[in-house]
Structures are given as C-alpha cells and as structure tokens.
Amino acid sequence: MEKNRLYSLIDKAVFDYKLIEKGDRILIGASGGKDSTALIEYFSNRLRRPNANFSFTALYIHTDFAPPLPQGIIDSFKEWNVDFRQLQVNTLERVKAGQKMSCYWCSSQRRLELNRYAAENGYNKVCLGHHLDDILETFLMNALHKGVMSTMIPRLKYDKFPVTIIRPLCYTPVEVIIEHAKKNGYFGYTCTCNYQENSGRKDARKKLEILTDGDEKTKMRLMTALKNVNLEYLP
Numbered sequence: 001m002e003k004n005r006l007y008s009l010i011d012k013a014v015f016d017y018k019l020i021e022k023g024d025r026i027l028i029g030a031s032g033g034k035d036s037t038a039l040i041e042y043f044s045n046r047l048r049r050p051n052a053n054f055s056f057t058a059l060y061i062h063t064d065f066a067p068p069l070p071q072g073i074i075d076s077f078k079e080w081n082v083d084f085r086q087l088q089v090n091t092l093e094r095v096k097a098g099q100k101m102s103c104y105w106c107s108s109q110r111r112l113e114l115n116r117y118a119a120e121n122g123y124n125k126v127c128l129g130h131h132l133d134d135i136l137e138t139f140l141m142n143a144l145h146k147g148v149m150s151t152m153i154p155r156l157k158y159d160k161f162p163v164t165i166i167r168p169l170c171y172t173p174v175e176v177i178i179e180h181a182k183k184n185g186y187f188g189y190t191c192t193c194n195y196q197e198n199s200g201r202k203d204a205r206k207k208l209e210i211l212t213d214g215d216e217k218t219k220m221r222l223m224t225a226l227k228n229v230n231l232e233y234l235p
Contacts, residue, residue, distance in 0.1 A: 006180040009172045010042050017154040019125075019166040020046070024054040026166075027123040029061070029114050030077075030084070032069045032189045034181035035129030037076070039168060041184070043127075044080035056127070057083040059117060061110040064090040070189050089113050103201070115161045124163060131169040131177060136212075136222055137204040144207075145200070151226065171223070173216045 014020050028043065030036050036058075043056050058077060060069050069086070077084045091109045111128070118126050130152050139151035154170040169177070181187035212218040 004180065006038060006172060006176050007042055007045070009176065010039075010168045013154060013168050013171045017166070017170075019127075019155060019168050020054055022053045024056075024125055025123045026054060026056040026125045026127050027114060027118040027121075027163075028056055028058045028127040029110070029129065030058040030069070030073075031129070032060070032073045033129070034177050034187050034189075035131055035169060037073060037186050038177050038180055039127060039129050040077065040082055041080060042168070044082055055083075057085060057123070059114060060084070060086045061113050062086055062088050063106060063110065064088075064092050073186060073189065076186060087113060087117060115158065115163055118163045119161050125166050126163050127166050127168065129169060130167045131172045131174050132219055132223060133174040133205070133208065135167075135170055136208050136219060137201055139222075139226065140207055140211075141200060141204045144204075149229075171220070173219055175216065 020026070026043070028036065028040055030040060040058050046052055047054075047056075062068065074084065089109065091106050094109060114126050117123075135152050139149075142148045142150050152167060154167045156165040158165065178187060208219075212222065
C-alpha cells in the first residue's frame with residue numbers, strides 16, 4: 001500500500017479507535033466529493049494488505065434534486081475494484097409542513113438511508129467522510145449556538161440501528177485531503193443544490209480558521225483537548 005500522509009493519518013485513527021476489525025462488513029457513504037472518495041480509495045488499497053479480513057461496499061444515495069455521480073468517479077471505483085451501488089431517495093417529499101429544506105435535513109435523510117441499508121443488508125459498520133475540520137466546526141456550532149459541549153465522534157454505536165458509525169478521517173485536516181485529491185485527479189466535485197446556503201457550517205468554518213490561524217497542529221491540539229476534559233475545572 002502506498003505510504004503517504006493521508007493514509008498514515010487514517011491508519012492512526014483506525015488503530016486508536018479500532019475502526020476496522022476482523023470480519024467487518026463496512027458500508028461507506030459515497031458522495032463523489034473528495035472526502036468520501038479519498039476514504040474509498042484508502043479502503044480499496046487497505047484490502048491489498050496481508051490479512052485484510054474485512055469487506056466494504058460504497059453506496060451513493062442519489063436525492064431527487066442532486067446531480068448524478070460524476071462518471072469519472074464511477075470509473076475510478078471500477079479501477080479500484082470497488083463494490084459500488086446506488087440508491088434513489090426522494091428527500092423533498094419528506095419535508096413536513098412548516099419545515100425548511102436545508103443541508104442538515106438532506107444529510108440526515110441520506111444518513112438515515114445508509115443506516116437502514118446497512119442494517120437490512122448485514123453491514124455492521126457505516127463509514128462517513130467527516131474529517132478533522134468537520135468535527136471541530138461541529139464542536140463550535142454546538143457550543144456557540146446550542147450551549148452544548150459535543151461533536152461528532154470517531155466511533156459511535158447506535159441504539160436505534162444495529163450498526164456502528166466510524167469516521168476514519170477524524171485526524172485528517174481538510175488541506176491534506178484536498179492535496180491528495182488534486183494529486184490523484186478527483187478534486188472538484190461539490191454539492192450544487194439550491195439549499196446549501198441554509199447551512200451554518202460556513203460561518204463555523206470561518207470561526208475555526210480565525211481561532212487556529214488555519215494551522216494544522218493547532219487544529220489537532222484542539223481535537224486532543226476534546227479528549228482531555230478536566231471536569232474539576234469546569235463550572
């Protein structure tokens with residue numbers, strides 16, 4: 001397996017949180033974006049390692065207003081020998097009266113379908129492409145807007161579904177993914193729907209950049225701080 005910084009950071013997360021274990025059947029949420037594509041590339045390469053006793057499938061949840069997955073991404077999946085599948089989901093019809101369509105609603109519905117598909121088809125883990133910046137941005141959003149000290153975690157066992165959520169990019173700054181994606185020719189595909197401006201994540205991203213000066217080591221120290229909470233010195 002090619003040794004590079006992206007893979008090394010994912011390897012560390014996998015080891016620290018036991019994200020890949022013997023006999024795992026893992027379902028990866030494929031969006032066509034750099035994050036999930038980098039994960040799928042990593043998993044396809046990891047299967048070449050000796051004693052790689054796990055399997056995975058990439059699933060694209062195609063919503064009623066999103067464009068189809070780019071053919072170039074599909075071609076890459078074929079080249080990497082990825083078990084790739086697609087599922088059509090109509091999210092607009094699920095919006096209730098008085099409810100506003102947003103990035104959060106769309107992503108929550110796609111995640112719901114991933115969990116359902118995994119549970120119904122014998123997958124024990126669902127792999128999501130949230131990276132270090134996503135986790136820190138979510139922490140800031142929850143703290144500043146909800147008054148709650150919480151964020152997305154690298155490994156989460158669901159009570160409602162018989163699956164475990166894993167986030168192998170939890171140590172990986174977004175800049176590392178961008179560099180890797182550009183080098184390997186799949187950077188550039190992003191969501192182009194009309195609802196993305198409803199998200200508060202862009203504001204959180206700006207705040208994170210101001211707080212850390214965009215420095216990767218500072219971001220990692222903030223991530224480490226979330227794991228080293230001293231309750232004796234909190235109100």
